[in-house]
Amino acid sequence: MIYLLHGPDTVSSRNFLIKLKEGYEVAETVEAKAFAKKQTEFYNTPLFGEKKILVIENFVPEEKVSLKVPLGLDVVLWSPVLVKVPTWVGKNLLFKGREDSTFKFADAVGFGQVRTALSSLERLLSENVPNELLIGSLSRQLRLLSLGLNGSWSSVSTSSFVQNKIREQLGNWNRTKLKKAALLLLKADWEIKTGKSSGGVVLTLTTLKICSLVST
Secondary structure, eight states: EEEESSOOOOOHHHHHHHHTTTEEEEEEEEEEEHHHHHHHHHHOTTTTSEEEEEEEOOOOOGGGOOOOOOEEEEEEEEEEEEEOTTTTTTTEOOOOOOOOOOOOHHHHHHHHHHHHHHHHHHHOOOOOOOHHHHHHHHHHHHHHHHHHHHTTTTOOOOOOHHHHHHHHHHHTTOOOHHHHHHHHHHHHHHHHHHSSSHHHHHHHHHHHHHHHHHHH
């Protein structure tokens, strides 16, 4: 079976993906660009067990990734944006419509909007959104800002809307601030994974610290 998970609601699609993967003995994840170049290698890897699933991240139909799925292997195509569904996809799963997505949360932090960021975070935590997804959304935002600083706009996004938002946020960021924010995220991830403090407390304090960088 070939599944397509896509849409601007990253939280819902990621949660579905996590639950889906739990039903398999072995799961492998690869970026779409890497898979296009090494498709045979991933299909033949001995890591796969009896029930196996391959997740292809950041899938873009325009890249024309050819899929010849062997017997016993399920494939999940994941994209953080809406994409045109190829005819050969077995099951299309579209996720959209959340008011408080991780995108809204990350954007608020990128703009240094403390109240909006904390409000979005509170709702996401109340809905039991995994901590790793929240940290991941902030890491992605910092990466986009870093790409913007380098002038790599084609890597930021093909969407002019997304590019314009990052351009607006860059007015409050520089390389030094991004490094400090990245270190704060690394520390938060470590504290949560080692059980030093609860995810909610760590994420709240980290959000406040990162937003404070924007205003300095």
